Amino acid sequence: MFQLDLKSRKSIYEQVVDNMKELIISGVLKPEDKLPSVRELSKTLTVNPNTVQKAYRALENQGYLYTVAGLGTFAACPDTNIRDERLINVIRDRIRSDLKELFYLGMSQEEVSALLKELLTERGGWK
């Protein structure tokens, strides 16, 4: 499913959160798809079940998956997230900061514009 980087500064449960979130928002895990169980994933990654559970709970709080007692955890239906404007603003700020840094690193307005256009056309590959 994905690999852990034990040499990373990121904590393990944080890596699980990021990797799982990436699988969900990129559509690899489609809405209502079943995720690996806590115990199964902990065995796969050779990690403590508590660590996986902590990651799953964080993802549930952020709305990326939901849980059914006794059944398992599933990728959320993004329709439920009725346009979280607050989160959109957070992302906008993040992108703004990234653009500033690209300019700081010496890229021109045209180069940045081209980079963004390229990322947008990649869109076909995701969806």
Added chain:
Amino acid sequence: MFQLDLKSRKSIYEQVVDNMKELIISGVLKPEDKLPSVRELSKTLTVNPNTVQKAYRALENQGYLYTVAGLGTFAACPDTNIRDERLINVIRDRIRSDLKELFYLGMSQEEVSALLKELLTERGGWK
């Protein structure tokens, strides 16, 4: 200069890094501008000098400032960072991931495109 958020999940030194980095890449601190000394900033933020020093060292390693023994720390000249392609790729991946999330949250291709265009035109306000 900037404020700390003690309720944040981010560590203090991490907040110092992010805030100072923002001041540098946004041009508030221009190349060769002097930064507050370790002791001065630690007094301003009522934080331990060691914490500020840790942040400054991190920023120096990342190339955002430089140090002269006995003189102080200064904002770096980005010309020195001759187009760090590695860092640019990291940023590109971050933006790509953010765009995926915007789509996941229900934004259309046109809306995302408009958002990016708006961020690019803001550019005048930064530089």
Added chain:
DNA sequence: TGAAGTGTACCATGAGATATAATACACTGT
């Protein structure tokens, strides 16, 4: 020369986060 301000390097300590281990319980499906 001396004093003040600068970055840097230690060491020690407490608080909190992280990851682990081991149990236990309630729920669902077959």
Added chain:
DNA sequence: ACAGTGTATTATATCTCATGGTACACTTCA
């Protein structure tokens, strides 16, 4: 009943974070 699921709890060890305190080498300026 049974196996698989999420969840909760307790305990422990380790690491990072932040602090306090001290010391040293360097620069500038009176």
